[in-house]
Amino acid sequence: MSDPTNAAAPNPLIPIPRGPVPLAPPAAARCQIEITIDGRKLSVPEGTTLLEAARSIAIDTPTLCYLENLTPVNVCRVCVVELEGSRTLVPACSRKAEPGMSIQTDSERVRLSRKLVLEFLASSVDTSTAPALRSYMERYDAHPERFGASAATVAQPVKIDNELYVRDYGKCILCYKCVEACGEDAQNTFAIAVAGRGFAAGISTEFEIPLPESACVYCGNCIGVCPTGALMFKSEFDMRQAGSWDESRQTQTDTICPYCGVGCTLTVHQQDNQIVRVTSPLDQQVTDGHLCIKGRFGWQFVQITAPAGPPPASTPKDAA
Amino acid sequence: MDLHLSAALPTEQERLAVDAALGIPSSGWTGGVRDIAVDGRTAASGHAARAERHLLLPALHAAHARAGWISPGALNYVSQRLDVPPAETYSVASFYGMFSMEPRPARVIHVCDDIACLTRGAGAICEQLENKLGPPGSAWLRSPCLGLCERAPAALFTEAGEHPREEALAPATADALCQIANSGVIPPGSPGNSVPQAGQPQLRLLQRIGKVNPQSLADYRAHGGYEALRKAVDMGPAAVIREVIASKLVGRGGAAFPAGKKWETLHNSRSNGRPHYLVCNADESEPGTFKDRVVMENDPFALIEAMTIAGFAIGAQRGFLYIRGEYPLATERLLHAIGEARAHGLLGAGTHFDIELRRGAGAYICGEETALFNSIEGYRGEPRNKPPYPTEAGLFGEPTVVNNVETLINVPGIVLEGGAAYAAIGTERSTGTKLFCLSGHIARPGVYEAAFGATLREVIDLAGGVSGSGRLQAVLLGGAAGGFVTPAELDIPLTFEGTRAAGASLGSAVVMLFDDTIDLRKILLRIAAFFRDESCGQCVPCRVGTVRQEELMHRLAGNHPLVSVTQEAAVLRDISQVMRDASICGLGHTASSAIESALKRWSIFQ
Ligand SMILES: Cc1cc2nc3c(=O)[nH]c(=O)nc-3n(C[C@H](O)[C@H](O)[C@H](O)COP(=O)(O)O)c2cc1C
Ligand code: SF4
Ligand code: SF4
Ligand code: SF4
Ligand code: FES
Numbered sequence: 068m069s070d071p072t073n074a075a076a077p078n079p080l081i082p083i084p085r086g087p088v089p090l091a092p093p094a095a096a097r098c099q100i101e102i103t104i105d106g107r108k109l110s111v112p113e114g115t116t117l118l119e120a121a122r123s124i125a126i127d128t129p130t131l132c133y134l135e136n137l138t139p140v141n142v143c144r145v146c147v148v149e150l151e152g153s154r155t156l157v158p159a160c161s162r163k164a165e166p167g168m169s170i171q172t173d174s175e176r177v178r179l180s181r182k183l184v185l186e187f188l189a190s191s192v193d194t195s196t197a198p199a200l201r202s203y204m205e206r207y208d209a210h211p212e213r214f215g216a217s218a219a220t221v222a223q224p225v226k227i228d229n230e231l232y233v234r235d236y237g238k239c240i241l242c243y244k245c246v247e248a249c250g251e252d253a254q255n256t257f258a259i260a261v262a263g264r265g266f267a268a269g270i271s272t273e274f275e276i277p278l279p280e281s282a283c284v285y286c287g288n289c290i291g292v293c294p295t296g297a298l299m300f301k302s303e304f305d306m307r308q309a310g311s312w313d314e315s316r317q318t319q320t321d322t323i324c325p326y327c328g329v330g331c332t333l334t335v336h337q338q339d340n341q342i343v344r345v346t347s348p349l350d351q352q353v354t355d356g357h358l359c360i361k362g363r364f365g366w367q368f369v370q371i372t373a374p375a376g377p378p379p380a381s382t383p384k385d386a387a
Numbered sequence: 388m389d390l391h392l393s394a395a396l397p398t399e400q401e402r403l404a405v406d407a408a409l410g411i412p413s414s415g416w417t418g419g420v421r422d423i424a425v426d427g428r429t430a431a432s433g434h435a436a437r438a439e440r441h442l443l444l445p446a447l448h449a450a451h452a453r454a455g456w457i458s459p460g461a462l463n464y465v466s467q468r469l470d471v472p473p474a475e476t477y478s479v480a481s482f483y484g485m486f487s488m489e490p491r492p493a494r495v496i497h498v499c500d501d502i503a504c505l506t507r508g509a510g511a512i513c514e515q516l517e518n519k520l521g522p523p524g525s526a527w528l529r530s531p532c533l534g535l536c537e538r539a540p541a542a543l544f545t546e547a548g549e550h551p552r553e554e555a556l557a558p559a560t561a562d563a564l565c566q567i568a569n570s571g572v573i574p575p576g577s578p579g580n581s582v583p584q585a586g587q588p589q590l591r592l593l594q595r596i597g598k599v600n601p602q603s604l605a606d607y608r609a610h611g612g613y614e615a616l617r618k619a620v621d622m623g624p625a626a627v628i629r630e631v632i633a634s635k636l637v638g639r640g641g642a643a644f645p646a647g648k649k650w651e652t653l654h655n656s657r658s659n660g661r662p663h664y665l666v667c668n669a670d671e672s673e674p675g676t677f678k679d680r681v682v683m684e685n686d687p688f689a690l691i692e693a694m695t696i697a698g699f700a701i702g703a704q705r706g707f708l709y710i711r712g713e714y715p716l717a718t719e720r721l722l723h724a725i726g727e728a729r730a731h732g733l734l735g736a737g738t739h740f741d742i743e744l745r746r747g748a749g750a751y752i753c754g755e756e757t758a759l760f761n762s763i764e765g766y767r768g769e770p771r772n773k774p775p776y777p778t779e780a781g782l783f784g785e786p787t788v789v790n791n792v793e794t795l796i797n798v799p800g801i802v803l804e805g806g807a808a809y810a811a812i813g814t815e816r817s818t819g820t821k822l823f824c825l826s827g828h829i830a831r832p833g834v835y836e837a838a839f840g841a842t843l844r845e846v847i848d849l850a851g852g853v854s855g856s857g858r859l860q861a862v863l864l865g866g867a868a869g870g871f872v873t874p875a876e877l878d879i880p881l882t883f884e885g886t887r888a889a890g891a892s893l894g895s896a897v898v899m900l901f902d903d904t905i906d907l908r909k910i911l912l913r914i915a916a917f918f919r920d921e922s923c924g925q926c927v928p929c930r931v932g933t934v935r936q937e938e939l940m941h942r943l944a945g946n947h948p949l950v951s952v953t954q955e956a957a958v959l960r961d962i963s964q965v966m967r968d969a970s971i972c973g974l975g976h977t978a979s980s981a982i983e984s985a986l987k988r989w990s991i992f993q
Pocket of ligand 1: 637638639640641642643644646668669670671672673751752753754755756757789790791792794795972973974
């Protein structure tokens with residue numbers, strides 16, 4: 068031992084850290100970039116998207132296919148902004164700020180494109196469970212009815228093939244979020260993907276086989292990211308069918324998942340003393356709002372209800 | 388990720404066909420026979436198998452050519468071989484128009500009902516086939532432009548099996564097609580003359596066509612072939628690029644980007660330690676375009692030599708030649724040429740460059756350069772957002788130069804004569820010569836070469852003038868993504884700047900004539916349907932915009948506008964603007980340009 072202060076020889080298998088535990092190296096300092104948004108000059112760190120930059124000065128930009136915990140796919144185009152010198156509009160959600168960029172977020176061109184995108188979507192899908200999309204429609208004065216009553220839609224029967232969640236692709240805006248959540252961005256299961264092409268494209272398993280035959284592990288992360296209610300808990304779907312779904316009577320409680328050591332945060336949505344669905348906050352540090360089947364669906368045990376039908380036969384103890 | 392496969396198994400034939408494309412599986416993990424002694428204690432799939440994902444499309448082609456469709460068993464086998472989740476394999480396979488995901492007869496006739504063929508009787512052919520063979524969908528299918536417009540009306544015969552066959556049938560008649568559909572026997576036909584100028588001394592790009600045997604490297608050499616490569620190697624990459632820059636050669640694929648600039652970017656990043664790629668875009672699916680096909684069929688070595696020079700100049704070790712799936716003869720000739728070049732030490736082992744040919748499978752969008760990368764890599768042919776541009780992050784995320792076939796075949800001449808001499812041809816801003824695709828009501832349809840600066844009238848005269856009724860109604864310039872001009876505009880110079888100034892575009896150099904018997908409304912409807920069919924579906928403006936545009940055009944053509952024609956015109960303007968402004972790629976950006984150009988010039992709908 069070359070270290071004279073070290074009296075007892077340490078167990079070579081368990082190195083004893085001396086001094087403070089080393090910290091992760093500091094993130095390389097990002098240089099600041101000057102850009103102009105709606106006439107206001109601001110400075111943002113390199114790598115900032117135009118969406119983040121706009122949000123940093125409280126400019127609200129609509130998004131549908133963007134989510135903080137997913138890789139931007141920039142397909143819905145509702146976030147487009149006008150970039151000086153660019154022939155076309157650019158998607159704010161994925162375009163990174165570059166020095167000297169000048170952006171308009173509310174020009175006539177921007178408003179027209181956003182309005183048309185919303186009209187295109189609302190004229191082809193059922194938006195009844197897509198509150199964000201509906202509020203954008205109001206903001207941009209969208210009138211999907213101007214394409215006529217016979218405009219083609221993606222209407223189709225609801226897919227109910229398992230006990231946990233339903234897929235109503237008549238509401239799907241093809242934002243790719245569920246595909247990302249099922250694949251590379253979270254679950255790595257790749258049970259679903261976009262099949263077909265053009266207006267006929269849709270989210271699908273291979274050969275449209277039912278979920279129970281597919282690779283799906285029922286993590287429900289696709290439901291967690293779906294912006295339209297196309298993917299919905301069976302519990303919510305059934306209550307909506309029965310007319311009993313009422314968000315004004317619901318409470319949301321954050322708790323920790325009881326199942327494993329990861330300790331995901333669960334937000335338990337409750338109505339009439341029943342858990343009606345479970346979500347997880349996107350800023351949850353461990354899993355960015357993604358869960359597994361246990362946290363997502365495994366809560367029946369807290370609310371075992373008497374099965375329908377005749378009461379169970381009495382046991383000797385009851386009789387006593 | 389563990390693959391989750393259904394119980395469906397491939398047939399023995401499907402398995403052999405896929406193995407012929409991918410090689411014999413190396414272990415039970417990737418679809419081979421399970422051998423506990425070999426596979427029992429190691430997992431051999433994962434990264435190694437996934438690194439082969441770029442073979443997904445070739446493997447699907449093999450399975451489809453064997454069985455006539457992609458069966459669940461074949462899909463499972465391909466997925467297992469390449470460790471791709473079956474949902475993704477399905478997602479990729481179902482993207483392509485040539486693949487059927489349902490059982491279909493082995494023999495299928497694809498009948499072109501696109502605009503050039505419509506002017507030459509495709510409508511009647513489809514009607515007769517419907518009577519004799521039943522509705523399209525099994526024995527025959529309607530197809531977008533097959534790139535055989537100079538021989539319209541055209542069809543493509545495909546037959547799956549142990550020895551799959553594919554052959555162009557053009558010009559086609561309904562009777563002949565029915566006979567072929569029933570018997571599978573294709574009577575020998577004459578290929579026609581696709582290059583009416585063949586043999587003329589002033590030709591540069593078409594100089595060897597009709598003179599050289601396209602299947603002989605020796606003959607190609609006897610006609611001056613491979614002199615340019617030798618000179619390029621003597622000059623060195625930097626000097627080659629200097630000449631290409633001096634030539635002011637711009638891309639012929641539609642975007643008119645200076646070729647030398649792209650090349651220089653890659654040359655300058657040659658020592659960044661990353662592989663560099665060359666991609667030749669031979670997807671040629673713009674309706675009315677067939678110039679690249681004619682060159683590839685008749686002078687394939689010219690393209691192989693040009694790619695070799697380009698690869699040398701930009702420091703690429705690998706080049707990919709992506710050709711549309713509907714070009715069987717060009718594919719065969721190019722494969723042969725690549726094989727010959729390899730055998731003679733001009734490519735592959737012992738040299739610094741090799742070329743891989745990849746076939747598309749029926750998707751116009753795969754001609755968009757970033758969609759093309761995705762297609763080669765084994766993903767859906769969906770365009771990527773730009774930036775980053777291909778020269779920074781292209782094929783496999785590495786620096787890539789993409790060039791059109793015609794762009795590349797200009798290069799040997801530039802190397803031999805020097806950039807300055809090349810730049811002296813044509814006009815100040817459009818240098819060199821250009822290939823034009825003349826079709827529709829033209830006396831001698833075909834590919835024509837003319838120096839830049841020739842007017843539309845001169846090019847039409849080269850091809851013998853208007854046929855049909857002899858009275859010209861309209862010309863479509865640049866393809867479905869281009870625009871219409873009237874007979875009063877025939878003095879437009881066919882240069883990049885001249886067409887732009889006239890509010891048109893040169894595009895892929897389509898010059899399609901329509902006489903006054905043609906109902907332009909039908910042509911516009913077909914164009915609207917083309918974009919609706921070919922939209923990849925990724926972004927909302929184009930996925931839904933192309934549908935709304937087509938619906939609106941049908942209302943106008945059927946004379947039942949929603950509120951009024953004026954109101955419909957306003958809605959159409961909005962639709963075009965959002966497609967132009969907010970779509971991801973050039974398909975959406977140009978999906979209404981031909982329609983708009985027509986409505987601006989004629990009051991078609993009243
Ligand atoms: C929808 C679409 C289809 C295209 N198809 C082709 C094509 O078939 N062949 C081609 O060379 N370029 C095509 N392009 C242009 C390519 O994206 C790219 O600009 C070109 O291949 C670059 O080569 P160049 O610089 O030699 O022209 C297409 C572009 C779009 C948007
Ligand atoms: S529940 Fe999970 S595994 Fe199943 S489709 Fe959704 S994201 Fe994929
Ligand atoms: S199902 Fe939902 S998340 Fe998936 S693409 Fe459709 S709208 Fe988006
Ligand atoms: S513009 Fe059309 S073809 Fe291009 S990415 Fe969008 S949907 Fe696909
Ligand atoms: S949020 Fe940016 S394109 Fe969808």
